[in-house]
Amino acid sequence: MRPCAEPGCPVLLRKAGRCQKHRRYSPTYLERDWAEQKRRAAVVAKHRATHGDWCPGWPSTGHAPHACTDLTAAHVVAVANGGGAGPLLVLCRSENSRLRDSDE
Numbered sequence: 001m002r003p004c005a006e007p008g009c010p011v012l013l014r015k016a017g018r019c020q021k022h023r024r025y026s027p028t029y030l031e032r033d034w035a036e037q038k039r040r041a042a043v044v045a046k047h048r049a050t051h052g053d054w055c056p057g058w059p060s061t062g063h064a065p066h067a068c069t070d071l072t073a074a075h076v077v078a079v080a081n082g083g084g085a086g087p088l089l090v091l092c093r094s095e096n097s098r099l100r101d102s103d104e
């Protein structure tokens with residue numbers, strides 16, 4: 001048994017990592033999560049089927065819609081704020097990472 005990776009958390013786990021309560025606060029953990037990857041891929045695939053290679057933009061940051069082949073699924077609510085299981089939006093990779101940087 002190993003303790004949860006969250007400092008001060010007393011929960012013991014069978015594998016190294018975080019307990020269920022702290023797991024969703026770790027964006028890096030979610031990035032590696034297979035089910036989450038699959039969910040993101042499905043959202044992007046569905047968007048492509050409907051709109052093609054098109055970034056819909058992000059109005060709140062003034063990011064205008066544009067043609068884009070490097071699309072990724074973005075969390076409407078940042079993962080760090082508990083949005084890990086929330087709805088996903090399609091956005092270009094550069095804007096997605098820019099939004100992520102501003103969250104942290």
Ligand SMILES: [Zn+2]
Nearest residue numbers: 004009019022
């Ligand atoms: Zn914990």
Ligand SMILES: [Zn+2]
Nearest residue numbers: 055057092095
């Ligand atoms: Zn874009």
